[in-house]
Amino acid sequence: MNKSDVLIIGAGAVGCALARELSKYNLSVTVVDKNDDVGGDASKSNSGLFSTSATMPVGTLECRLRTIAHSMIMNVCKELDVPVIECGSIAPILYPDQLETAKGLTERAFQNGVYDYEILPAKDILELEPTLNPEILGGIYSPRDRQANQFIFVSALAENAAENGVEFVLDCPVTGMDVKDGKIYAVHTPKGDFSATWVINAAGLHCDEISDMVGECDFKINPRKGEFYVFSHDTPVKVSHIISSVPSPKTRGVLVIPTVDNNMLVGPTADDVEDKTDVKTTSGGLASIKAQALNMVPGLRFEDTITQFVGVRAARTPEGYDIRFSEKVPGFIGISGVRSTGLTASIGIAFYVVHGMKEAGLELVRKEGWKRTRKGIVRFADATDAEKDALIAENPLYGKIVCRCEQVTEAEILQAINRPVGAKTMDAIKRRVRAGMGRCQGGFCGPTVIEILARELGIPEEEVRKRGSKAFMLDK
Amino acid sequence: MKDFSYPVVVVGGGPAGMAAAISAKENGAEKVLVIERENRLGGILKQCIHAGFGLQYFGEELSGPEYAERFAVKAKEAGIEFMLDTTALEIREQTLVCVNTTGVLHINFGALVLAMGCRERTRANLVIPGSRAAGIYSAGTAQKLINIYGHKVGKEVVILGSGDIGMIMARRLTLGGAKVKAVVEIMPYLAGLARNKAQCLDDFDIPLLLSHTVVDITGVDRVESVTIAPVDENRKPIMEKAEVIDCDTILLSVGLIPENELTRSADVTLSGITKGAVVNQYKQTDKPYIFACGNVLHVNDLVDHVSHESEDAGKYAAMYAAGKLPTVDQIEVAPGEGVRYVCPQKASPADMPIDLYFRTAAPGRNTTLTVSDDNGVLITKKLLVTTPGTIEKMTIPADKAKNISGKIVVTAVHKEA
Numbered sequence: 001m002n003k004s005d006v007l008i009i010g011a012g013a014v015g016c017a018l019a020r021e022l023s024k025y026n027l028s029v030t031v032v033d034k035n036d037d038v039g040g041d042a043s044k045s046n047s048g049l050f051s052t053s054a055t056m057p058v059g060t061l062e063c064r065l066r067t068i069a070h071s072m073i074m075n076v077c078k079e080l081d082v083p084v085i086e087c088g089s090i091a092p093i094l095y096p097d098q099l100e101t102a103k104g105l106t107e108r109a110f111q112n113g114v115y116d117y118e119i120l121p122a123k124d125i126l127e128l129e130p131t132l133n134p135e136i137l138g139g140i141y142s143p144r145d146r147q148a149n150q151f152i153f154v155s156a157l158a159e160n161a162a163e164n165g166v167e168f169v170l171d172c173p174v175t176g177m178d179v180k181d182g183k184i185y186a187v188h189t190p191k192g193d194f195s196a197t198w199v200i201n202a203a204g205l206h207c208d209e210i211s212d213m214v215g216e217c218d219f220k221i222n223p224r225k226g227e228f229y230v231f232s233h234d235t236p237v238k239v240s241h242i243i244s245s246v247p248s249p250k251t252r253g254v255l256v257i258p259t260v261d262n263n264m265l266v267g268p269t270a271d272d273v274e275d276k277t278d279v280k281t282t283s284g285g286l287a288s289i290k291a292q293a294l295n296m297v298p299g300l301r302f303e304d305t306i307t308q309f310v311g312v313r314a315a316r317t318p319e320g321y322d323i324r325f326s327e328k329v330p331g332f333i334g335i336s337g338v339r340s341t342g343l344t345a346s347i348g349i350a351f352y353v354v355h356g357m358k359e360a361g362l363e364l365v366r367k368e369g370w371k372r373t374r375k376g377i378v379r380f381a382d383a384t385d386a387e388k389d390a391l392i393a394e395n396p397l398y399g400k401i402v403c404r405c406e407q408v409t410e411a412e413i414l415q416a417i418n419r420p421v422g423a424k425t426m427d428a429i430k431r432r433v434r435a436g437m438g439r440c441q442g443g444f445c446g447p448t449v450i451e452i453l454a455r456e457l458g459i460p461e462e463e464v465r466k467r468g469s470k471a472f473m474l475d476k
Numbered sequence: 477m478k479d480f481s482y483p484v485v486v487v488g489g490g491p492a493g494m495a496a497a498i499s500a501k502e503n504g505a506e507k508v509l510v511i512e513r514e515n516r517l518g519g520i521l522k523q524c525i526h527a528g529f530g531l532q533y534f535g536e537e538l539s540g541p542e543y544a545e546r547f548a549v550k551a552k553e554a555g556i557e558f559m560l561d562t563t564a565l566e567i568r569e570q571t572l573v574c575v576n577t578t579g580v581l582h583i584n585f586g587a588l589v590l591a592m593g594c595r596e597r598t599r600a601n602l603v604i605p606g607s608r609a610a611g612i613y614s615a616g617t618a619q620k621l622i623n624i625y626g627h628k629v630g631k632e633v634v635i636l637g638s639g640d641i642g643m644i645m646a647r648r649l650t651l652g653g654a655k656v657k658a659v660v661e662i663m664p665y666l667a668g669l670a671r672n673k674a675q676c677l678d679d680f681d682i683p684l685l686l687s688h689t690v691v692d693i694t695g696v697d698r699v700e701s702v703t704i705a706p707v708d709e710n711r712k713p714i715m716e717k718a719e720v721i722d723c724d725t726i727l728l729s730v731g732l733i734p735e736n737e738l739t740r741s742a743d744v745t746l747s748g749i750t751k752g753a754v755v756n757q758y759k760q761t762d763k764p765y766i767f768a769c770g771n772v773l774h775v776n777d778l779v780d781h782v783s784h785e786s787e788d789a790g791k792y793a794a795m796y797a798a799g800k801l802p803t804v805d806q807i808e809v810a811p812g813e814g815v816r817y818v819c820p821q822k823a824s825p826a827d828m829p830i831d832l833y834f835r836t837a838a839p840g841r842n843t844t845l846t847v848s849d850d851n852g853v854l855i856t857k858k859l860l861v862t863t864p865g866t867i868e869k870m871t872i873p874a875d876k877a878k879n880i881s882g883k884i885v886v887t888a889v890h891k892e893a
């Protein structure tokens with residue numbers, strides 16, 4: 001039995017933000033996740049936006065937590081060395097009836113405290129973003145919407161939490177719980193049983209299944225599928241702001257997003273599906289994104305896309321964030337309804353939950369020597385010649401380029417594998433250091449990365465996986 | 477930073493780079509340096525263990541490694557210098573910035589020959605929908621895993637695209653014990669060479685499905701099946717006729733793209749059709765000190781062509797470095813009816829034969845190939861069969877090349893489709 005003060009189920013943005021927040025105190029904290037890597041499902045396959053709460057329903061928990069989180073997130077990213085671009089966003093107004101919607105949205109933004117969310121005339125919008133359709137009637141400009149590398153954001157939270165004593169147990173799905181008389185006696189997993197004074201359900205897409213295990217599930221998670229295109233660095237027409245459709249209540253619609261890594265993202269669709277594991281791209285979905293995006297940014301060159309992917313968001317019925325300290329099972333905390341806003345809101349949720357635990361009687365004693373900062377893996381590709389020379393002098397493997405498309409060196413790949421909560425699979429390496437994320441999609445570096453992973457993990461090459469526990473790269 | 481200086485520097489130690497380097501040395505370059513990112517010379521030929529190389533160049537049939545070895549030996553004898561395990565990062569005017577485990581290298585050159593080869597088109601380039609499970613490889617990556625690393629990639633395989641590497645891998649996988657269930661080609665004709673269909677598919681009873689495409693891929697962890705459908709004349713899949721094939725592996729052989737990211741850093745003009753540099757008959761780009769050859773210039777069908785073309789590039793690079801390459805006004809060389817592209821895209825009148833390499837736009841029979849300029853027809857050639865998978869070569873003889881003027885146009889007119 002693995003015993004701890006707090007057990008967090010789910011290592012996505014929310015679980016990892018909580019882990020880091022709890023690591024500040026003298027508590028034993030364990031995080032379990034069914035995946036082979038932190039970063040969850042919805043937390044990795046999204047657009048990496050840190051947006052304001054301008055268009056959120058006024059006064060909701062989601063709106064409050066996101067507003068609070070948005071004000072803190074740049075500082076957190078600075079502490080954890082997470083790359084962010086402060087690009088701002090523009091929602092072009094293409095049709096006269098969108099003008100009314102836009103006015104309503106600015107009213108709401110004002111109520112939400114986002115005063116710099118403004119409607120600008122077409123001329124000003126086109127000056128800010130010349131790639132837009134010249135026929136626009138105007139646009140909404142929101143200067144504090146940001147884009148971050150969401151993989152690094154979540155893995156940085158986890159890495160920092162681990163450095164501060166949090167234990168991560170991955171490849172470890174929760175399969176059931178022993179619950180009797182309002183107490184959780186054991187949380188079952190294939191890696192053995194866990195028990196804790198506090199059990200936090202941060203399982204995102206699967207939070208209904210976890211809550212159901214303690215008999216606390218009065219809601220349903222509806223998987224909502226979103227397809228995306230990723231563009232090559234050298235596509236000729238690139239946006240410098242996040243371009244979004246004038247949002248509707250359900251979704252922000254299709255976006256064209258500049259990213260910290262200089263790969264535009266275009267998407268998502270929003271299709272309700274049955275299967276939480278349905279991450280298949282579809283011709284119909286991709287075609288609809290293309291049409292909507294071209295309507296806003298006519299010059300986009302879709303032949304320059306280097307990959308397409310699907311993220312499944314955890315939409316909730318009934319809608320809305322729900323953070324619940326169980327009365328029936330004291331010590332169980334359920335977090336549900338955290339949709340795409342959760343990447344930003346995770347930081348707010350963490351503070352909110354920990355505060356609630358304190359209110360409920362948990363004694364929080366600050367840990368001595370808590371490490372506030374984390375340094376990212378230094379990227380060879382971004383360094384100057386002199387910096388490269390210095391990196392190589394210290395570690396010659398910085399002179400060994402493995403992924404030629406993204407100029408990723410063996411030194412970076414080794415750090416991705418060997419850091420706390422390190423990469424165990426091809427996809428986990430790709431997310432941390434971008435090997436295989438370029439134009440050839442791992443065609444050239446794949447065989448070398450398989451070799452490095454096998455060597456570092458001490459396993460045969462046939463055991464190397466793309467992701468998870470069964471997606472083997474080679475035939476045994 | 478370490479500084480070096482060479483009259484001629486070649487990027488890439490594959491067949492193109494080696495041929496260019498040897499030729500540069502033979503044509504007077506005092507010192508020639510080849511930059512190679514892998515730890516051995518030979519480029520992609522190292523993994524091409526099948527036969528079929530060298531029939532034109534050596535008059536005998538060799539395997540890829542054998543073909544490469546002949547050039548490697550010759551290059552070493554010629555005193556070419558090599559930097560292996562060294563990656564070229566950027567071209568800054570007449571300096572090539574490279575890196576290896578000793579640090580950043582600044583290599584100054586008189587002339588630079590680009591011979592970086594090409595990469596494979598990916599599934600994403602074609603926007604093939606479906607799962608992103610493990611077991612989807614480009615044919616060349618699978619070839620490397622099998623022939624260089626000694627791995628197996630899968631048991632039941634479907635190959636998308638009838639490019640040469642795809643067909644060669646169909647045979648290789650079959651010989652290795654895998655079952656290749658089909659080779660699926662969206663076009664109504666073969667993408668690769670006819671001889672590869674005969675030797676790699678027909679001889680092993682591997683079905684070739686023309687005018688078919690992949691419409692779905694399933695599998696959460698590893699690929700479990702692929703759905704294929706015939707396409708109509710607009711290449712739109714006919715979904716009612718879709719069919720599921722169980723398999724654990726999908727290989728893609730759907731085209732090659734010249735790897736010109738380094739070229740872009742030098743601001744060299746690229747062709748939208750070949751995706752390689754725009755060059756003249758000297759293989760010289762619009763940055764006069766930069767030359768290009770092999771698959772980085774345009775994707776070739778036979779390595780023999782690459783060797784010849786690259787020898788030209790090396791020779792003229794050496795001449796440029798010595799200040800002996802003439803600079804004259806250039807005229808355009810353009811594809812006309814029935815021709816997809818011509819390389820070079822520019823030429824200048826000179827007392828030398830000018831080789832034109834080109835691909836036809838569609839397959840046909842009883843084809844007349846014609847090269848003309850503003851004064852009329854320069855040369856013609858008749859062929860029984862032409863296909864876009866084959867590179868055609870025609871040479872304007874020196875006596876005519878002296879007087880070319882206006883614009884050179886190459887056409888291919890089929891009597892029968």
